[in-house]
Amino acid sequence: MQTHENQLTQERVESVQYRTFSLLHVSDLRRRKCGYSTMMFDFLIISAALLGIGYAVLWLTVLKMPRFKRSVKLNGKTVIITGSNTGIGRATALDLAKRGARIILACRDKQRAEMGAGAGIVYMHLDLASLQSVRSFAENFLKTEPRLDILINNAGEISFFSDGLGMIFGVNHIGHFLLTVLLLDRLKACAPSRVVTVSSRGYEIGNIDFECINAHKDLGRGNSALSLLRLYTHSKLCNILFTHELAKRLEGTNVTCYSLHPGAIRTEIGRHANLLWKMVLTPIMALFFRDVESGVQTTLYCALQEGIEHLSGRYFSKCAVQKVRAKARDDATAKKLWEVSERLSGLA
Numbered sequence: 572m573q574t575h576e577n578q579l580t581q582e583r584v585e586s587v588q589y590r591t592f593s594l595l596h597v598s599d600l601r602r603r604k605c606g607y608s609t610m611m612f613d614f615l616i617i618s619a620a621l622l623g624i625g626y627a628v629l630w631l632t633v634l635k636m637p638r639f640k641r642s643v644k645l646n647g648k649t650v651i652i653t654g655s656n657t658g659i660g661r662a663t664a665l666d667l668a669k670r671g672a673r674i675i676l677a678c679r680d681k682q683r684a685e686m687g688a689g690a691g692i693v694y695m696h697l698d699l700a701s702l703q704s705v706r707s708f709a710e711n712f713l714k715t716e717p718r719l720d721i722l723i724n725n726a727g728e729i730s731f732f733s734d735g736l737g738m739i740f741g742v743n744h745i746g747h748f749l750l751t752v753l754l755l756d757r758l759k760a761c762a763p764s765r766v767v768t769v770s771s772r773g774y775e776i777g778n779i780d781f782e783c784i785n786a787h788k789d790l791g792r793g794n795s796a797l798s799l800l801r802l803y804t805h806s807k808l809c810n811i812l813f814t815h816e817l818a819k820r821l822e823g824t825n826v827t828c829y830s831l832h833p834g835a836i837r838t839e840i841g842r843h844a845n846l847l848w849k850m851v852l853t854p855i856m857a858l859f860f861r862d863v864e865s866g867v868q869t870t871l872y873c874a875l876q877e878g879i880e881h882l883s884g885r886y887f888s889k890c891a892v893q894k895v896r897a898k899a900r901d902d903a904t905a906k907k908l909w910e911v912s913e914r915l916s917g918l919a
């Protein structure tokens with residue numbers, strides 16, 4: 572009995588040993604035959620599959636963008652869109668034109684603004700980097716157009732140029748501030764009407780240094796790529812605070828205002844940037860940024876969605892209102908920024 576069991580155990584051990592041996596032997600043969608490249612190849616295939624799955628998950632969650640599907644019509648309404656010659660602004664203009672609105676393309680470059688669209692789309696020169704140009708635009712617009720129903724402050728600048736006021740501060744905030752204030756009476760006369768300002772989630776790392784604004788008429792110093800990006804985030808924080816304060820000043824007028832993050836969108840915003848900057852941006856954009864059509868959705872939502880009037884002054888992303896960091900809803904900072912902006916734009 573004892574001997575029999577011993578014998579069985581012995582057999583089992585031998586068989587396991589044999590199997591282990593044969594496995595080793597086979598893999599050894601394979602290795603000898605094909606070299607290590609087969610294993611390397613397997614490894615690469617598995618890594619690529621994992622990366623692919625990870626990317627798909629990212630695409631379906633973080634990068635997913637809801638669509639604005641309402642078929643709101645805008646016949647008889649007039650919309651101004653700044654920076655409407657390229658990217659999100661252009662796509663927004665085309666969408667609103669299809670809904671029947673009269674579209675004023677407010678941008679620097681007539682050639683780029685040509686859309687071959689019908690009589691419903693009009694180009695009016697506006698260079699947001701020049702306060703004089705903003706004033707001329709407003710004057711010209713108020714003289715020639717009877718209505719204003721929606722103002723979309725869309726233009727965004729992230730370039731190395733500087734001219735008087737810091738360029739990024741001047742275009743992204745001060746120019747739009749002055750434009751909006753000059754058009755407020757017309758917006759009130761056409762109420763219910765809206766002011767939609769395109770900001771960016773980048774505001775989260777922005778801040779506002781009033782001492783720097785007073786000393787240099789800019790949000791910060793330096794012109795490296797990194798400080799440029801910083802200036803951009805500061806200016807996007809200004810957009811949200813501007814909307815926050817504007818909503819208070821517009822209470823009871825039926826003019827409402829909203830700021831928004833369009834999503835990480837492949838646009839030409841870096842088109843004036845240098846080569847190094849482009850080499851960094853291009854691959855990141857290709858992988859993790861959405862198409863322009865996605866970038867239009869939250870702007871459309873803020874401009875057209877019915878029943879969001881009680882959310883005037885708030886910040887939106889992915890077609891929904893979002894909580895913002897404390898610094899982006901600070902009453903005192905918003906008020907101070909408004910007063911400083913009045914002074915810098917020559918209103919006060």
Ligand SMILES: *[C@@H]1O[C@H](CO)[C@@H](O)[C@H](O)[C@H]1NC(C)=O
Pocket residue numbers: 762823824825
């Ligand atoms: C705002 O809209 C409401 C509802 O349409 C209207 O009753 C009210 O008179 C409007 N207020 C102003 C200041 O236009």
